[in-house]
Amino acid sequence: MKILFFASLRERLNCDQEEWTGTSDITSPQDIINRLIERGAPWDAALKSGKLLVSINQEMAHLSSDVNADDEVAFFPPVTGG
Secondary structure, eight states: OEEEEOHHHHHHHTOSEEEOOOOTTOOSHHHHHHHHHTTOTTHHHHHTTSOOEEEETTEEEOTTSOOOTTOEEEEEOOOOOO
C-alpha cells in the first residue's frame, strides 16, 4: 500500500510518502490514520483533527471507504480559497 501526504500535512509530518506491506488488517483510510496516530508526535496532532480529505487511487473517498493492499491512499488538508 502506498500512502501519500500532501500540502501542510506533509510539512507537519516531514514525510511525503510511505510504502506499507503486511496490511491485511487495514481495511479503510481510518485504519491507516489510527495506526499513524499510535506513533505519537507529530502524527497524532496532525491527524486527529478529523478534517482530512482522502483519495484512494486518485479518486476522492471517505475515511470509511474500503482499501486494498495494492491501493494508493492520499491524505491532504481541506482546501480553502476565495
